Amino acid sequence: MEFKKVSGSRNEHKVTLYALSTCVWCKMTKQLFNDNGIEYEYVDVDLLDEKDKEKARQAITSKGGPLSYPTTIIDDNTLITGFRKDRFKEVLGV
């Protein structure tokens, strides 16, 4: 599964975003990260092949998350489902 990397000045956290290319709230999440210079990697799950879709499913469910998009995993231990500005603020300080 190949992630697209977006570099930013704020790289103190490892931020991984599982998104859908058609999803409005996923776009908002990317926008929020871009606007705040957050470094992150993302994958648009709807554009993956079946094997990688399954890998994405496992990555999300193994962290206890529901299969909703966007799903953001921070430092491999904090999972945020949805465009949750309050949670992003709490964890990433944006």
Place this chain on the structure above:
Amino acid sequence: MTISIDQVRRRAEADAKTYGYYLVPDPDLLQAFLEGLKVNEDRYGYPLCPCRLASGKFEFDRDIICPCDYRDPDVAQYGACYCRLYVNKAVYESKNLPDVPERRPIEKQNRAYTPQTAAEETTQEKPPTPETPKPTVQPTAKSSAAKGEVKKKLWYCKQCGYVVFREDPPYVCPICKAKREMFAEIEAGVELNG
């Protein structure tokens, strides 16, 4: 043939009007939803929910074709659908979009990831072909246990008599608005002797 954004918009507006809903008040968000629906309709042949993952198989995806099966109960409970494209009057006026959790059962969500039952991977793996799947309903449901198909049943609304042929009864009767509990299965059989 592709669908235009204007067609998608008119369809959503007409549907909102019919059901007494509103479309999300923020024009940029609305435009983004309509674009997502258009992309999905061009890709799959039906306007799949832009906020959910498709299997690309009509029978697996039919409950999340916009307006999805979950919209009515979600608007009733939260004031908006899962995407928050459709909202009720109070949300429309306050412009405060609620958080709406996923109501779709996990078994159905999983079909988008392992549509061919993961155990049987021996057959050649063909990548999903975006252009071809057409929403063809197969009335004969040949051996419904066969992979890639769902078992459809006849359901009727005990309140108004509305009948549907699908996997599950609707959450809300589209005719009389009765709740799902008012639906019962019609036991249909074929007499072979005589």
